[in-house]
Amino acid sequence: xxxxxxxxxxxxxxxxxxxxxxxxxxxxxxxxxxxxxxxxxxxxxxxxxxxxxxxxxxxxxxxxxxxxxxxxxxxxxxxxxxxxxxxxxxxxxxxxxxxxxxxxxxxxxxxxxxxxxxxxxxxxxxxxxxxxxxxxxxxxxxxxxxxxxxxxxxxxxxxxxxx
Numbered sequence: 001x002x003x004x005x006x007x008x009x010x011x012x013x014x015x016x017x018x019x020x021x022x023x024x025x026x027x028x029x030x031x032x033x034x035x036x037x038x039x040x041x042x043x044x045x046x047x048x049x050x051x052x053x054x055x056x057x058x059x060x061x062x063x064x065x066x067x068x069x070x071x072x073x074x075x076x077x078x079x080x081x082x083x084x085x086x087x088x089x090x091x092x093x094x095x096x097x098x099x100x101x102x103x104x105x106x107x108x109x110x111x112x113x114x115x116x117x118x119x120x121x122x123x124x125x126x127x128x129x130x131x132x133x134x135x136x137x138x139x140x141x142x143x144x145x146x147x148x149x150x151x152x153x154x155x156x157x158x159x160x161x162x163x
Contacts, residue, residue, distance in 0.1 A: 017048045025056055026065075035071045036061065037097035072102035083119045086112060088146025116147045116155035128159050 060066040
């Protein structure tokens with residue numbers, strides 16, 4: 001049996017235009033929300049004309065088929081559910097090239113201390129750790145998750161009576 005070797009350095013053929021490009025864009029957006037920058041990158045891989053991609057993106061934004069606002073809100077909810085803090089959430093939005101202003105108000109209104117404390121309790125229990133090494137381990141864990149240091153210290157030192 002002969003092995004096939006595929007050259008992974010080759011760029012995909014830029015053959016899409018018109019209805020086919022539009023159909024591909026709809027198919028992408030049906031699967032999940034994409035930021036405008038992500039959708040642009042996906043479409044430009046296959047589109048013959050980058051100007052057509054821009055026109056399509058503007059149309060999709062105008063009719064709300066694609067919305068950076070929805071992407072930002074979805075990222076916020078998803079990341080909070082995963083136990084991520086504000087820094088990690090803003091970093092994810094930056095990677096997706098979504099404006100942070102869309103969710104700035106929700107980020108400020110969120111009780112990050114409560115989220116950090118619940119995450120600490122889930123992983124390490126309710127006991128306030130006296131051993132500096134174990135306390136540092138909890139602090140590093142919450143730092144990695146993207147919480148601010150003042151919130152972390154309050155969460156790590158918070159006792160059950162303070163709830």
